[in-house]
Amino acid sequence: MRITIEQVTVALGGRDVLSDVGLIAAEGEIAGLVGPNGSGKSTLLRTVYRHLRPRAGRVLLASRDVRSLAPAEAARHVAALPQERGSDFEFSVREVVAMGRTPYKRAFAGDDERDRAAVAEALEQVGLGAYADRRFAQLSGGERQRVLLARAFAQQPDVLVLDEPTNHLDVRHQVELLAVLRAQRRTTLISLHDLNAAASLCDRLHVLHRGALVASGTPREVLTPELLAEVFGVRAAVVEHPLTGDPLIAFDHRQPAPATRAEASTGGTAGETSTGGTAGEASAGERTVPV
Amino acid sequence: MTAAPAAAPVRRPARTARAGAVASALVAALVLALTLAVSFGSVDIPVHEVWTVVAHRITGTAPEAGTRDLIVWQLRVPRALLAALVGAGLGLVGTAVQALVRNPLADPYLLGISSGASLGAVAVIVLGAGTGFAFGFGVSAAAFAGALGSFALVWAIARRGGGFAPMRLVLAGVAIGQFLSGFTSFLVLQAGDDQQTRGVLFWLMGSLGAATWDQLAAPAAAVALGWLALQARARHLNALLMGDETAAGLGVDTARLRRELFAVTSLLTGVLVAVSGAIGFVGLLVPHVCRLVVGGDHRRLLPLSALTGAVLLVAVDTVARNALDTQELPIGVVTAVVGAPVLLYLLDRRLERG
Numbered sequence: 326m327r328i329t330i331e332q333v334t335v336a337l338g339g340r341d342v343l344s345d346v347g348l349i350a351a352e353g354e355i356a357g358l359v360g361p362n363g364s365g366k367s368t369l370l371r372t373v374y375r376h377l378r379p380r381a382g383r384v385l386l387a388s389r390d391v392r393s394l395a396p397a398e399a400a401r402h403v404a405a406l407p408q409e410r411g412s413d414f415e416f417s418v419r420e421v422v423a424m425g426r427t428p429y430k431r432a433f434a435g436d437d438e439r440d441r442a443a444v445a446e447a448l449e450q451v452g453l454g455a456y457a458d459r460r461f462a463q464l465s466g467g468e469r470q471r472v473l474l475a476r477a478f479a480q481q482p483d484v485l486v487l488d489e490p491t492n493h494l495d496v497r498h499q500v501e502l503l504a505v506l507r508a509q510r511r512t513t514l515i516s517l518h519d520l521n522a523a524a525s526l527c528d529r530l531h532v533l534h535r536g537a538l539v540a541s542g543t544p545r546e547v548l549t550p551e552l553l554a555e556v557f558g559v560r561a562a563v564v565e566h567p568l569t570g571d572p573l574i575a576f577d578h579r580q581p582a583p584a585t586r587a588e589a590s591t592g593g594t595a596g597e598t599s600t601g602g603t604a605g606e607a608s609a610g611e612r613t614v615p616v
Numbered sequence: 617m618t619a620a621p622a623a624a625p626v627r628r629p630a631r632t633a634r635a636g637a638v639a640s641a642l643v644a645a646l647v648l649a650l651t652l653a654v655s656f657g658s659v660d661i662p663v664h665e666v667w668t669v670v671a672h673r674i675t676g677t678a679p680e681a682g683t684r685d686l687i688v689w690q691l692r693v694p695r696a697l698l699a700a701l702v703g704a705g706l707g708l709v710g711t712a713v714q715a716l717v718r719n720p721l722a723d724p725y726l727l728g729i730s731s732g733a734s735l736g737a738v739a740v741i742v743l744g745a746g747t748g749f750a751f752g753f754g755v756s757a758a759a760f761a762g763a764l765g766s767f768a769l770v771w772a773i774a775r776r777g778g779g780f781a782p783m784r785l786v787l788a789g790v791a792i793g794q795f796l797s798g799f800t801s802f803l804v805l806q807a808g809d810d811q812q813t814r815g816v817l818f819w820l821m822g823s824l825g826a827a828t829w830d831q832l833a834a835p836a837a838a839v840a841l842g843w844l845a846l847q848a849r850a851r852h853l854n855a856l857l858m859g860d861e862t863a864a865g866l867g868v869d870t871a872r873l874r875r876e877l878f879a880v881t882s883l884l885t886g887v888l889v890a891v892s893g894a895i896g897f898v899g900l901l902v903p904h905v906c907r908l909v910v911g912g913d914h915r916r917l918l919p920l921s922a923l924t925g926a927v928l929l930v931a932v933d934t935v936a937r938n939a940l941d942t943q944e945l946p947i948g949v950v951t952a953v954v955g956a957p958v959l960l961y962l963l964d965r966r967l968e969r970g
Contacts, residue, residue: 374865376860405861416857424851427866435915
């Protein structure tokens with residue numbers, strides 16, 4: 326199922342943190358969102374899984390506005406993996422994955438055979454079939470993230486929305502998680518911090534910078550040294566990966582890119598990142614979210 | 617959450633099967649606790665006589681009129697049933713509040729709800745001319761209004777700035793709770809005579825001493841409706857515990873769910889405080905302990921918390937009535953003495969587990 330983001334603007338605390346962003350994730354396509362901290366990646370994803378309501382613009386699922394759907398119906402089409410990790414409430418792995426069945430169940434309804442099959446299949450897909458009776462809180466970070474991904478699979482969605490799913494995972498777990506996504510070939514909207522991971526996984530990349538979309542295209546088209554300097558403020562060469570042939574970004578870790586014209590006119594990036602960070606990727610401490 | 621310790625992960629038996637066994641055991645324990653509660657007292661009545669009286673009353677066969685019948689049927693049975701209802705209600709409220717603020721160690725006290733309910737009830741008792749200790753509809757209504765009002769106030773403060781942060785809610789609750797308790801203390805000092813003051817204070821510490829058959833209807837209805845309302849939302853409560861964004865992604869209207877939980881919690885707390893005063897620790901500890909035994913899924917947790925709360929409070933009230941020869945202990949004193957060490961143990965356990 327195709328997802329269309331039509332000129333979406335999101336305001337938080339009276340300030341537009343995302344303005345006029347439009348992009349399409351075609352059926353079966355893995356569309357990546359990249360951009361520096363506070364560029365609005367999480368904010369955009371939150372409008373897709375209906376946590377945030379756009380001030381202007383629409384998010385279309387096939388041809389229907391997600392805001393026109395009942396919450397449960399929207400959740401049968403779109404499954405989200407936000408950055409939340411869940412607290413320790415003594416859930417087993419099976420119970421966490423079974424939460425993915427929530428949009429299919431009426432009040433008082435128990436789990437039926439289809440629910441159990443969906444949960445078992447989802448756990449198999451992430452390679453944790455033997456973990457069903459483990460305590461969720463006792464798993465490692467990488468295992469927990471795969472369980473949460475299984476929860477999204479158990480939702481049997483047409484579209485997956487994943488917000489930095491590889492954050493805080495070691496390299497091996499990152500690779501495993503991305504391999505699972507690659508194998509699925511569902512319509513996927515994913516934000517990624519790691520540009521090399523994004524270049525390897527995604528069919529198309531969309532670059533956000535200060536709440537605006539600044540580039541869209543295949544990884545090879547988008548990830549140019551000029552864009553990396555302009556948006557990310559780094560010097561980098563883009564070469565071919567010797568093993569996979571994917572674009573490989575070789576960063577210059579010795580010095581940042583010289584300040585560009587845009588940054589000079591807005592007085593540098595420091596203030597922008599810190600204020601934008603609260604709206605975009607609040608990751609530490611208490612989360613304040615709109616009710 | 618830090619990474620899991622390297623110790624071998626525990627494989628648990630299927631929790632559903634375990635929950636069934638636990639539920640059966642709890643039902644048996646409840647019957648036993650109720651029987652013993654009616655049997656023990658200033659006059660001990662043998663268990664078989666307890667059941668004879670109850671059987672006569674229930675089947676409508678000629679009751680043995682007399683003191684036995686009076687003590688069992690008019691005094692002790694309603695009190696034991698009230699204890700069970702209040703305990704069940706506290707277990708449910710605690711579970712709901714813990715999901716609401718996403719904190720496994722929260723209860724209506726922490727959020728100032730109970731303080732509001734107490735203030736409402738005490739205001740009616742002290743200021744209501746000549747009502748004395750009539751635990752009528754007026755006290756219930758005032759307690760409910762107090763619970764709703766204080767919760768709304770706490771909510772408004774916690775939500776200033778348009779966000780929802782569980783920790784802010786807890787801190788606002790503690791502050792408002794203290795504020796309202798100050799007013800309650802002031803009202804108690806304004807009470808007409810020493811006897812009234814003593815009575816109100818005793819009730820504020822929790823007491824089921826005024827239990828009659830007439831009084832059971834309101835808490836029975838509140839607990840039944842509250843349980844149904846929460847049970848219907850059990851899956852949504854599970855989702856809410858994982859976070860607001862996760863819940864939204866699972867099709868839960870989190871704003872609406874919170875409003876509903878808010879209403880159910882206030883109603884239950886108001887009714888419970890009106891009939892039993894302020895009884896601490898039960899709402900805090902019961903869901904927490906149940907979670908350790910049967911896991912966090914609210915579809916099992918809600919009924920088991922209600923049952924556990926019922927068994928616990930019937931037992932605690934029996935102790936409160938019989939511990940001292942000379943007088944009854946306030947039930948809140950017993951729950952505090954038992955509850956505080958258990959809470960400390962659980963905190964310790966959480967720290968160790970990280």
